[in-house]
Amino acid sequence: MQVKIQPYLRMGTFLLLFLITSEEARADFIIKNVELRIDPSSEVHRGTNVTLTCLAEVSYSQGSHPNYTYMFYKDYKPLKPYSTSAMDHLYFIKDARVGHSGRYRCAVVIEKQTKESSIKDLTVQGLQTPVLTVDKTRLTEGEDVTANCSAEGEIGSLTFFFKNASEELYSKATHEHHIEQKLSLTGGAGNLSCLYSINLGSMIAFSNNSNLIKVNIQELDIKPVITVHPSTAVIEGDTISFSCTVDVLQQQNSELRIILVRGSTTLRNMTKNHYSIDAKANDSGEYECISQIGAIHKSSSVNITVQELFSVPVLSISSAQVFEGEHFNVTCQVNSFASERIQIDEIKYSIFRDDALLISEGSYSVTASKETNGKYTCKAEAKKISKKSWILALEAKVFVSKPEITVTGPVIVGKPFRINCHSEHGSLPIIYTLKKNTFNLSWTQVSNHHDEVSFLATVSTPADISNYWCEAKNNGPPKRSEKLYASVIVPVGKPLLTVLPVPGNIKEGDNVTLICGIAKGSPPISFGFYNSSSSHLHTATVASNFSAYMLTEVNRQHTGTYYCEAFNQAEERSQSDPITFEVSLAMWKKALIAAFCMLLVALLVLFFMMRYKAKKGKREMAAKLSVKPASTKSDEMLTLNLTNVTHYNADTVRVKDKESVWTERPLYVADQESAGPLNEGDVEYTEVVHPEHLDPIRIPLRKGTDTVYSELQTSQGAPEHLNHQDIGEYVKINLDQLPEPMD
CATH class of the missing domain: 2.60.40.10 (Immunoglobulins)
Structure with missing residues (x-):
């Protein structure tokens, strides 16, 4: 059985294998x-x-x-x-x-x-030799030639150079292997060549010179001929004519320009006309005819000498310094003239002030004043030649006026101050001298109207101020100021502080007057009163040499230390010595305390007497009921009669008994009427003893004491009352040795 693989699976496998192979390859x-x-x-x-x-x-x-x-x-x-x-x-x-x-x-x-x-x-x-070519080898002066320099096949950064013999005409950098440029040549002939260089980074290499090309240049016959009539040496007033000519053929060129130039000044375009001037002395110098066609120009020059017909007139004044009211002369004259052309009497003079004509002559005489001040000039004329002199400024000097002497700021004895000296009128420079009596102290010279003159001085007494004066001088007679007058401030002396009533007699309720006086010092004088505890009390500025300040109805809090300060315009503060006083209790308070103490003593005495009598009655009753011992002495009983006690001071009467009482009361002497009360602080101790019969076995009596102390102070006098008249009289008495304030 045959398995088919899907196309997309085949593609994925291929890509995977390719990636793996590529990764391995890398x-x-x-x-x-x-x-x-x-x-x-x-x-x-x-x-x-x-x-x-x-x-x-x-x-x-x-x-x-x-x-x-x-x-x-x-x-x-x-x-x-x-x-x-x-x-x-x-x-x-x-x-x-x-x-x-x-x-x-x-x-x-x-x-x-x-x-x-x-x-x-x-x-x-090996750089190759460049090749030079030109468009023509025969030129007319002023024409350009086009030159080409070539280094065939050369590469890199090249720089080409064109030369006329050893003179460099042009250069240019390029990446091309050739360059073409128009060149301007001067002179009768040119020997053109070129070369190039190459930039190799760290070095520059140069080629050999190219082939040499000769260029013939036909010169333009445009050099001008300059002609001067009558001659190059003339006298002021003569007429000079200039003419500039070039070759007749070149004159037909429409581009031809002929210019007459003197220095940097162009006088005239001479292409068709002549140029004439009436010669003056400053017309001497070089004259140049310049002909130009395009960029070509040629020139011819001639030197002209112009002799002065007469010299520049000289203006003079008879005196270097002229003061107002003095007579002076102004003259105008020439030092030389051309005698072959003119006579001395042919020269005419005029004198001017501020460009206004004063006189048509060579001299001028006048008395100096403000009206004659100004800028003087003169003029000399002959043969239509006119010359002016230099300007001479004249300002008639003014004699210095009487100086004024003043001071700057306050004048204080012993301190430096400045004296100013100034004259309202007077020509500069002015010398100011400060004098004291007949002695010169210092001097200074003023050359600017804005300068101020001041001198440093001191005075030891107010009278010294009138010894100063100053003097002013400016080449004329010196002028003397008045004597210096100014207010002189005398610094205050050490003040004296006086207290009324005198310390020790000040009681509560009194009015205490603080009087601050000085021996010297210029009024107005400021007096300041101070308490060391409450600081500033009062400040008063007066025209006299003392001031007073009253503390009304003082109390115990016024006890302390007081002082005063004095100062005036000298701004020097002077402080008095401090005075300390204490405010004692008032008499009625003392009497009240004494009465209270006496009452307390009387009550105590009465209390103990009553107690004594009560105990005595009990003992007598007990004695009657008891049996009398066999061997007993007479009952010893001590009776103390208080009315017979005349004086106990520190000593006391001590009796052994069962009970006793100590009292403290004011001490009196035997004769109370004649002696009067004791002084404050005297203390009397009195022991009141209550007698009792001794028992048969004579056991010592046990004594109990109760003591009361009271302190009485004596009066120190009643408050005194002062008025302003009393203060004035007091100050007069106490400061009668002090001098009056100085103005």
Whole structure:
């Protein structure tokens, strides 16, 4: 039985086998080596046929046939690729030229594998000699010749050069092997040749010169002839005529141009007319006739000398410096003239100021003023020749005016300040000198109206300011300023702070006045009052040398340290020494405390007396009921009469008893009426003892003490009240040795 295979199954099997075979083929070859060969040699002569062979050494599995792609490179630039199944490939260079020289290599590509050969150099020696041809060998001056330079078969980057003998006429780079160019030749003959160079990358090679072609050039007879009449040496005022002529035949050429030129200035087209001028001194120089046809031009020249008829007039002023009010002369004259043509009296003069005619003579006299200032010139004329002098500017100088002396900013004793000196009028330069009495302190010269003159100075007292003055001078008599007057500020001295009432007598409710005074200082003066705890209290600016500030109804919180500061326009603050005072209690508070203490003592005494009597009654009752002991002494009882106690200071009366009471009260001396109350702080201790009968066995009495302390302070005087009159009198008394404020 025969099995039929479906067509699509056969196709799939074939593709599968093809893929497997292709994969195996790709995996079963390797490029082992690639070699480049150059035949017949790597160095050949021009015209040799050269073969480049690229050999591939490849290993591959049996039965596979890989396809090779060969690539050749010259100077790293790819040439045309070629694919083949052969293991080598040839690249032919027929009739090699120098342009084929370079660095060659090849590469083999099989599928995705590539391998390159090493680099080899090919050198082709021998550039051919170019061939030069021209369209004609006989030319008329101004005509062009067309030249062709050819290097048949040469390749590469070529540069052609055209030469006339050793002179290079033209050059051009091209990739063609020939070039054609129109050339312009000058002179009677030309020797034309050409050559070329080739760029080989690392070097440039030059060919030999081509064949030499001689070209004859017929010169155009157009050189002009220049004629001057009457001569080339003339005197100002003479008429000079110029004419330029060329060959008669050439004059018929419509392209001919003839031009008269002086330096860079074209005077006239001379084809048909002559050119004439009235000679002047500045007309001396070279004159040139130029003839031109197309690009050809020829010239002839002549030098002209023009002698001055008379020299340029000179303007002068009698004095180099003219001050207003002074007399001066202006003169105009010539230093030389052509005596063969004119006489000195034939020269006429005119003097001008600001282009306005002053006088038609050679001299001018006037008194200097602002009206005579200006730009002066003069003019000399003869034989229709007129010449002007140089401009001379005249500005009559002004004598310096009386200078004014002032100061800049405040003048403070002991500190430098600036003194300004300025004159309203006066011609520059001006010299200013600062003087003190008869001594020169400093000087400066002003050459610009915008400059300001100032000098540095100091004063030690206000009176020193009037010793300064300044002087101004500008080649005339010096002018002296007035003496300097300015307000002088005296810095404040150290202030003195005074407190009223005096510290130690200040009580609550008093008005305390702080007075700050200084020994020296210019008003207005600012006084500042300060408390070390509450900082700034008050500041006042006054015209006197003291100021006061009142603390009204002071209390204990006003206790502290106080000081004051003083300063004026000198901006130097001076601080007084600090004063500390304490505010004591008011008298009524002291009396109230004393009364309270006395009341407390009285209550305590009354309490203990009542207690004592109560205990005494109980002991007597007990004594009556008890049996009296056999060996007993008389009942010892200590009776203390408080009314007989006159004075106890630190000592106390101590009695052994059952109970005792200590009291503290104000201390009084025996004679209370004469002595009065004790001072604050004196303390009296009094012990009140309650006596009791001793028991038979004389057991020591147990003493209980209750002590009360009170402190009384003495009054230090009633508050004092001050008014402004009292303050003024007080300051006058305390500052009577201080000098008055200085203005």
